[in-house]
Structure formats: structure tokens, C-alpha cells
Amino acid sequence: xxxxxxxxxxxxxxxxxxxxxxxxxxxxxxxxxxxxxxxxxxxxxxxxxxxxxxxxxxxxxxxxxxxxxxxxxxxxxxxxxxxxxxxxxxxxxxxxxxxxxxxxxxxxxxxxxxxxxxxxxxxxxxxxxxxxxxxxxxxxxxxxxxxxxxxxxxxxxxxxxxxxxxxxxxxxxxxxxxxxxxxxxxxxxxxxxxxxxxxxxxxxxxxxxxxxxxxxxxxxxxxxxxxxxxxxxxxxxxxxxxxxxxxxxxxxxxxxxxxxxxxxxxxxxxxxxxxxxxxxxxxxxxxxxxxxxxxxxxxxxxxxxxxxxxxxxxxxxxxxxxxxxxxxxxxxxxxxxxxxxxxxxxxxxxxxxxxxxxxxxxxxxxxxxxxxxxxxxxxxxxxxxxxxxxxxxxxxxxxxxxxxxxxxxxxxxxxxxxxxxxxxxxxxxxxxxxxxxxxxxxxxxxxxxxxxxxxxxxxxxxxxxxxxxxxxxxxxxxxxxxxxxxxxxxxxxxxxxxxxxxxxxxxxxxxxxxxxxxxxxxxxxxxxxxxxxxxxxxxxxxxxxxxxxxxxxxxxxxxxxxxxxxxxxxxxxxxxxxxxxxxxxxxxxxxxxxxxxxxxxxxxxxxxxxx
Amino acid sequence: xxxxxxxxxxxxxxxxxxxxxxxxxxxxxxxxxxxxxxxxxxxxxxxxxxxxxxxxxxxxxxxxxxxxxxxxxxxxxxxxxxxxxxxxxxxxxxxxxxxxxxxxxxxxxxxxxxxxxxxxxxxxxxxxxxxxxxxxxxxxxxxxxxxxxxxxxxxxxxxxxxxxxxxxxxxxxxxxxxxxxxxxxxxxxxxxxxxxxxxxxx
Numbered sequence: 001x002x003x004x005x006x007x008x009x010x011x012x013x014x015x016x017x018x019x020x021x022x023x024x025x026x027x028x029x030x031x032x033x034x035x036x037x038x039x040x041x042x043x044x045x046x047x048x049x050x051x052x053x054x055x056x057x058x059x060x061x062x063x064x065x066x067x068x069x070x071x072x073x074x075x076x077x078x079x080x081x082x083x084x085x086x087x088x089x090x091x092x093x094x095x096x097x098x099x100x101x102x103x104x105x106x107x108x109x110x111x112x113x114x115x116x117x118x119x120x121x122x123x124x125x126x127x128x129x130x131x132x133x134x135x136x137x138x139x140x141x142x143x144x145x146x147x148x149x150x151x152x153x154x155x156x157x158x159x160x161x162x163x164x165x166x167x168x169x170x171x172x173x174x175x176x177x178x179x180x181x182x183x184x185x186x187x188x189x190x191x192x193x194x195x196x197x198x199x200x201x202x203x204x205x206x207x208x209x210x211x212x213x214x215x216x217x218x219x220x221x222x223x224x225x226x227x228x229x230x231x232x233x234x235x236x237x238x239x240x241x242x243x244x245x246x247x248x249x250x251x252x253x254x255x256x257x258x259x260x261x262x263x264x265x266x267x268x269x270x271x272x273x274x275x276x277x278x279x280x281x282x283x284x285x286x287x288x289x290x291x292x293x294x295x296x297x298x299x300x301x302x303x304x305x306x307x308x309x310x311x312x313x314x315x316x317x318x319x320x321x322x323x324x325x326x327x328x329x330x331x332x333x334x335x336x337x338x339x340x341x342x343x344x345x346x347x348x349x350x351x352x353x354x355x356x357x358x359x360x361x362x363x364x365x366x367x368x369x370x371x372x373x374x375x376x377x378x379x380x381x382x383x384x385x386x387x388x389x390x391x392x393x394x395x396x397x398x399x400x401x402x403x404x405x406x407x408x409x410x411x412x413x414x415x416x417x418x419x420x421x422x423x424x425x426x427x428x429x430x431x432x433x434x435x436x437x438x439x440x441x442x443x444x445x446x447x448x449x450x451x452x453x454x455x456x457x458x459x460x461x462x463x464x465x466x467x468x469x470x471x472x473x474x475x476x477x478x479x480x481x482x483x484x485x486x487x488x489x490x491x492x493x494x495x496x497x498x499x500x501x502x503x504x505x506x507x508x509x510x511x512x513x514x515x516x517x518x519x520x521x522x523x524x525x526x527x528x529x530x531x532x533x534x535x536x537x538x539x540x541x542x543x544x545x546x547x548x549x550x551x552x553x554x555x556x557x558x559x560x561x562x563x564x565x566x567x568x569x570x571x572x573x574x575x576x577x578x579x580x581x582x583x584x585x586x587x588x589x590x591x592x593x594x595x596x597x598x599x600x601x602x603x604x605x606x607x608x609x610x611x
Numbered sequence: 612x613x614x615x616x617x618x619x620x621x622x623x624x625x626x627x628x629x630x631x632x633x634x635x636x637x638x639x640x641x642x643x644x645x646x647x648x649x650x651x652x653x654x655x656x657x658x659x660x661x662x663x664x665x666x667x668x669x670x671x672x673x674x675x676x677x678x679x680x681x682x683x684x685x686x687x688x689x690x691x692x693x694x695x696x697x698x699x700x701x702x703x704x705x706x707x708x709x710x711x712x713x714x715x716x717x718x719x720x721x722x723x724x725x726x727x728x729x730x731x732x733x734x735x736x737x738x739x740x741x742x743x744x745x746x747x748x749x750x751x752x753x754x755x756x757x758x759x760x761x762x763x764x765x766x767x768x769x770x771x772x773x774x775x776x777x778x779x780x781x782x783x784x785x786x787x788x789x790x791x792x793x794x795x796x797x798x799x800x801x802x803x804x805x806x807x808x809x810x811x812x813x
Contacts, residue, residue, distance in 0.1 A: 077675070
């Protein structure tokens, strides 16, 4: 700054814009501009050529002109978190949680420790943290900051003294952080990665935080007991209400406020949906397990599920797309009606759903998990089978051709099923190339003390296998086994060393079961849908599995099975394409044209509906 | 599909004299975390998060971006950052907060000048590096600080308030708080980016 006292002989005159007398105003040369937030301005002009100044009067001491800087503080935006102090588990929870005794399944498990843990004060361990991030559909700043400013999940778990039967994997914590803030979400992890645990823990934490009061979980009927078991394991303090019994009992359970979590099955929802509306029930969260059950949006199941009054909607499924992108659109009709359209381009669909879907696969997140070893068993039919097959196929095609325009997809399906059954067993002699191979493999399995799961789409096939594999003391788990006996079957298979084999139908055994003690899976015949096959395989290949799981896919060469296999591979490509968001698939599924095409037939002109 | 969250926005926060409410402090340990970041284009941003001993957020405040005036640049010279960060931004933030924490932690040395006008001890804690945003941690023109370690973290206070060293040591030694002393700064930085999206790194 200019300092007048530094000039001894001819003192300069300082002209300012706010003091004119007796000083002259001259804005000729250099000017310092001062401006504060409150608008005060001051200009100080200094001319280095002192000779042009002249004294207007006798010498006077220079006046001191203070420059006032504003003391106004910056403007701020502020938020408080009134509910924070409530975030503590109920007293009973701390008492009822069993001690963590089981060992972690992996050395890479997340460690929930504070940074000051450890003896060396100078060593500050950097704990892993998993942040809750606001979903994209949250717009208001205060809503977004609510989640941004929450502590990491590990801190929440630690501060609430929550215990787990074993430490969750990091990807599972990410899954919980994904679900926690979302009103609409699909957890689409590959089977066996622990969707159930992630959903339960998210529900648990939301209940503890007071963000949820009542939750409805809808799952397939055979999985109700599985969910109960998982809740007991992962959230033992949460009271459950299972919707069951006669009408009066169910009515009472629905309206029972004591249990914050209610579990119902899809079939029962068909009967009880009126109760919900009559009683004016509203759920803070509805979770659909195996959400592909509502993939047909015109089905009554889908309509009823979508009508449940709720605030949040989550869908759990390992197969959000089983056949076509319409499956995914249908699930979104539950999550956010109208958000997706069937005619959306695949890339647009991927972009629109990115923030709503979390999908991880085992090969990405469980790098140390034992692998699945696929062993295709491509078999030639026995001579008896080949003769029967050839005859049936030729006769069938002739019949279909003769039906001309009156042929329907059901006629084609009938032929497909008949041929597939011949691929399993010859209808006259009972000869089976698959069984020969299976017996040979099972000898090796049994000799090594291992157990095996055998899947078929037909109960009749499983019953034949039950007789022919009697020396392995097989157990059966399919639709003809009463549901109240199924848990006992699983327990027996798990605990009785004599029972080396369990025979399962895809329908009953494909979902929700934990058979990771079993390291061999045989697909005696192929299902229509690769996703269902994957689910079946993942009964064995799931968290906790200690050894590689060997999957033997049996397929009869040069038969309808091989042709179906080719279509299934195309479906798999579709699924991978959508979730990889790259390119477009060659084929969107097993459509009518392709089913007819299995026999070189054309679709009759009047039939336009997709299969 | 956003849902209503129970967060209160403080449009008109109460004004009160800083440091005059010692007697009203709670027994529980609430800690305030102060961050000031400098963005090349937008200027200085401040964020202030108060958490309870379980690391749950109690209050959050942030400033609108401020650019020092030419007068301030000339008058404060190489102490400009101390003035802007400590006497302007940090002071504004702690003034607006309802809760008075037991201690303040800052991740920038320049913020420590707040201590001259605030009775709550404030310490610098070295977070080693700022986040991955396009904002920098303002440097301090001052070189003399009283440095020490607490819970293994390198810390510093103004030498005029050397007794604060003992305060922090005893504070952290008492309860061995489950609090991660560095993690909340990450939350503030993310919150600043949410509040000022233009500052996000490309």
C-alpha cells in the first residue's frame, strides 16, 4: 500500500473519491479499488509523478482514511438429523443375538474394526468402509445429504452392536448399502451370493433406524421355511409373522402389529389380497423373492402383487430376464410403473435401469470361491432309443405337417416332450445311454464319499431313477413330496451318509435350497430355460462351498436336446448382453418361430402370439 | 420415487455468541469436523459435520462458495487462507450450528485460526490427502504449529493454545472412541460435491 510518510521533501497528496475538500480530485493514474461484500467501494489513486501535485494550503498532516472491510460472514446452508439418536437396537436384540462362533468363510473377509484397534499407537489401520450413496432418483439436496452423511455401514454395524453369524463379504456390504437407501431396487446377484442375507440385513438396519415399521416379504411357498431360518440366523431379534392357516387365522396375522416382518407366499396372496385392501394395510417395504414370478405382467399374480399398498419395492432375483426383456419390464411395473417400455432399445434399457439393478457374478466377486466345472456329457442314444426316437420324430412331423394351419404350439410342445422322454429312456426296453453314464459317474462319486444331486424335469423320470439307483439310497424332492416333509428330506440327505443321491425336479429344487455340501450336480435332462438350470446348479455352488462343483450336463446328440441347447445358448447371450451393456443380442429368446423351427416347420399365418 | 426423509433444513439458524455456552455442553462426546476446500474457479467451500460418539450425524452445515476480494488479498497477503478458512468460513459454520461439540477437528492447518475466536479446542488432523474431487486443501502461510500425535494420528494446534494438545490426548484416551477420526472428512467432501456439483472432478 502507499505510505505517505515515506516522502520527506514534497509530500504527496492523496486524492480520494470520498473526500473532496480541501483536496482536489484527480483520477489520472494508478488506482487501487477496494470492494467489500456489502457494496462499499473505495478508490485510492496514486500518481507516481509527484511533480504535478501542488499544495493547496499550508502543510497539514495527512488524514488517515480507514478502509472498512465488511465483517459479514459467508452464507451457509444447514441441516439437522433429528432421528439420529434413535438409531440403536432394541435392548432385547443385544441379549438375543447369539455369539459369533462360526469361522469366516474366507480370509478376504471384511474386518469391522475401529481405526484405533491394535497395540501399536503409531500404526493406524485403515479399516474398510462401505458408504451408503443416494440413489439417482433422489432429487432434493437434503434427501441426498441424508445418505451421503451417514457413517459407513461398518460403523453403523459396530455402533449398533449388531453381530452376524459370520462376517459378510465386502460385496455383500455393498449390496446392503445399495438396498438401504432405495425405494425401488432389484438385487440380481447370481444365485448363491447371498441375496437373502443382504435383504435381511438391509431390512434389519432400516428397522433399527426407524425408517421402516412394517415389511411384507413374498416368496414361493417352498421357501417360506428357508426365509424363517435365514431371519433367525441373520436377524434373530426381529419378530416374524408367517401368513398361514385358515382364513380367520390369516386375517388375524395380517393385522397383527407385533411382528414388523410378515412372510407370505405368492399362492396365498391370490387368496388374501382382498384382506389387505379391506383392512387398509400399507407396508413400508414389500420384498419379492424370486421376483421372476411376476414376469408375466398380465397374470393375476402380477396384478395382485402390484396392487399391494407400499412405499418401497424391492425385487430379488438371480434371473431378471429369463426369456426376453419383457420380463424385466414386468418386474419394473412392480417397482416403478411405467418407467420402462417393451420397445426400448437394449442400450436405453441398460442405461435406464443401471441405478436400480445391482448384479454381481461369482467369478467377479468370489475370486477365491471354488469353481464350477462344467462337464458336458454328449451321448449317443442306444440303438433301441435311436430307433424309437427316429420313428417318433418322423411320425410326429408327418402329423404336424398334416395338421397344416390348425397346428398349434401345444402340438409342437407335445412332440418335443415325447422326444425328450425317449432321450431319457427308451419307452419299450427302458434302455438309457444317460443312465449308463450316470451309473458310471455315481460309482466314482460314492466311492470318494461325495454326494450328488440329479435334476430332471419329470417326476416319472426321477421315480425310474429312484429304482435304478437304489444302491445309492436316493431321496426324492419334487412336487409329489408334501411340503411339510421336504425339510426333513433335506436334513436326511445332509446328515445320513447312506443317502448318496437326491433326485430333484427343477420346479421344486431349483430355488432357495442350500446344498453346498454337495459337490456333484447332474442335469439328466435340460430345462427350457438356462436361468432355471443355473439356479439348480447353484443349490450346490453357493457361499460356503469348500470344493469345486462338477456339473454334468447330459445331452443326446443329434436329437431335439441338441437343438434346444443351441437356442438356450442364444438366450444366455441375451442376458449377458444386457448386463454387459455392449452390443445387441442376435436373438431375444425362444420365440414361436424357433419352436416350430425345431422341426423345420413354419408358423401358421394366423398365429402371431409369442410363445 | 423419492420418499420423505426426516431431515430438517435450517433456513434461519439461531445466532448466538460463539463459545458462550460451555455450561450447556452434553456429557456425550460430540465432535465437529471442519473442512475447507479451494476450487480454482469457484473459490473456497466450507463444510462442517457434527457427529455423536457413534459417528451418527447430528448437524451438517456448508457455506456457499466465496472468493476473496482484492482488498482482502492485499491486506492479508500470505495469511489470506488463514483469514478466509478460519475467520470467515469456519467461524460462519460453527456460529450457525445448534450443537456445540466437545472438540473440533480440521483437515487444514489454515482453519486453526478459528481458535482465536472460539472456545472449543480445535486441532488439525492429517488426512494425508484430499479426496478425488477437483478441490484442493488450502495451504497455510504459517509455519509454527505445536505438533503431536493422538491415537496414532499426526495432529497440530496453534502454539498459542498448547494446552489443547493435552485436551485432545485425554479426550481420545478416555473412551477410546469407536470413531474413525478421518472417515467423516470423506463424508463432508462428498456432501460438498453434492451441494456444489460444479466442483466435481471431470
